[in-house]
Amino acid sequence: MARTRRLGLLLALLLPVVGASMPSTVVRLNKAMLSYVSESGKAPLQRAMQVTVPHFLDRSGEVLRPTRVQILNVQVLRLQLKFVDGVGVRLFAAANFTIKVFRVPEPLELILPAVLQADARVDQGSIGTPVVSISSCFSLFNKAIVLDGGHSAPPELLVRVQKHIRAVLYNKLCLSVSNLVQGLNVHLGTLIGLKPVGPESQIRYFMVSKPNITEDYISLDINAVLFLLGKPIVLPVDATPFMLPEHVGTNGAMATVGLSQDMFDSALLLLQKAGSLNMDITGQLKSDDNLLNTSVLGQIIPEVARQFPEPMPVVLKVRLGGTPVATLHTNNATLRLQPFVEVLASASNSAFHSLFSLDVAVNLSLQLSVSKVKLQGTTSVLGDVKLTVASSNVGFIDTDQIHALLGNVFEKPLLDHLNALLGMGVALPNVVNLHYVTPEVFVHKGYVVISSGLFYQN
Structure with missing residues (x-):
């Protein structure tokens, strides 16, 4: 939940539910906010990308050997967010995956550079909260860099290992981003509730229309309803x-x-x-x-x-x-x-x-x-x-x-x-x-x- 909260800053304003139709409050989240999220979001994105890789079937010997593959570390070198007019937010990330292949007799370590791009659409939910969904996502991989000690590995082995890892990451990276977004929606859903104003009074916010999204900001039309003894x-x-x-x-x-x-x-x-x-x-x-x-x-x-x-x-x-x-x-x-x-x-x-x-x-x-x-x-x-x-x-x-x-x-x-x-x-x-x-x-x-x-x- 902690990782979704950091990325959740993208839409991190309270927007719950009551029946009314006109905004009394407008919230604009500007480009400067995206810069802050880009920096603070690296750590949770790195953790999300630390996925499990299934065993690699090593065919280099006479016997087919399942070989364990582990991602040792993920370093997000660059995380950039920008508004997409009429859509939501585009995420671009460049990362290095440090991977260890537990090959006998000598393990193999390599660094696999990758880039990830995803578009997150922002809509109005049925209960008056923003709902974020991934509308497109893809990842690209550069040639792996073999670390010291692994240069003796046969070239055909390196090709097969990289193909195996890329196939796994291609699907799992986008799934990880989608899971982050789902966690964000759950987090935003918990915002539906009353905030105390006095001993017997509360305030509640909720969206009244779809967000207005430009290249410079996302604008949310929100209504605020005040309650006294449970009555608006x-x-x-x-x-x-x-x-x-x-x-x-x-x-x-x-x-x-x-x-x-x-x-x-x-x-x-x-x-x-x-x-x-x-x-x-x-x-x-x-x-x-x-x-x-x-x-x-x-x-x-x-x-x-x-x-x-x-x-x-x-x-x-x-x-x-x-x-x-x-x-x-x-x-x-x-x-x-x-x-x-x-x-x-x-x-x-x-x-x-x-x-x-x-x-x-x-x-x-x-x-x-x-x-x-x-x-x-x-x-x-x-x-x-x-x-x-x-x-x-x-x-x-x-x-x-x-x-x-x-x-x-x-x-x-x-x-x-x-x-x-x-x-x-x-x-x-x-x-x-x-x-x-x-x-x-x-x-x-x-x-x-x-x-x-x-x-x-x-």
Whole structure:
């Protein structure tokens, strides 16, 4: 399985299954990725080519002798991969086989140079994963080089030995490559599953159409479906097909990942439906700098002082009724929250008494980053937090005074809570043991692009 995983980097992005039809994500694997796979794929290809050779029937003597033949070593001198327009990937490998013929009385060792070429077709599987198959394969062999000590072997023996080995390798080498591809498909099949987003939410990716293959890249149209308690999150309006522009991101990146506005809208809708953005803000009653108590509120709201002559704790109950809105502009991502805040005071019988409620509007700057396989975010407040009194059980409330008192008390816990949530991240398309390395994130109008290297870790 380890050898298939390395070669599996060719299509090593997570692509599982759910019923939908339009892409919200586009993944392009570029030529730079093929160079990385070519280098890291030599070792598993060498192991795959270390095949068993059946005994050679030595007819040089009076008695027909079965003679053991063993491949001692395979050295892949060159492995090259390139995209084939409309097909998939072409593999070209040049290798030397060190072979030992256990001939009596003197064994024979030789090196057989060979080249192997195979075309791997990439299609869309019925379950939403890429399926790779070998559409053509052939191998060619040069004249064997006899190592020291074997020059005394009769020339006709060398001809027969080489013919035997070539006949075996001609079939087995292509079969080995085919087995690698089958192992790759099994590996990709294990990618079908849910990636956790939160305690009760997951994300799943799957292909929605056949890959687009050019001489420069393979592009996969992928949809991402977010689930809450096993039910998919569906946007209230029909999503629009996402098309990633041709030239975006960083030149020379192994992978280019495009995330549409719909992807962000779905993630924010999930947070809202899950109640993840709801929170309670409290303060320590005995703390000298605690502003969340009735004594402080009573200084600007007389009715609070009248109802609570003794200092009592105050709680800000923050609830997000509306869905957060992310806006993507060139080099600029913002997030708008409109929470409803209820201000409650603890009564002497430990019950909570509603004092007043506020409609709040917060504009946030959204900074995006990638860590291993997760898209993460951090926020900071843009401009001023806007507070409007929605209802009051304590008479008239001066909005400016409440803003001055509660603005900072509300702002920091909200940012801490929100950044903790966004810091958990959402898994990008990925395969087990594959990480994004040195990623760069670019914000465009209506979509986000991630340009990244890839690193496969056994």
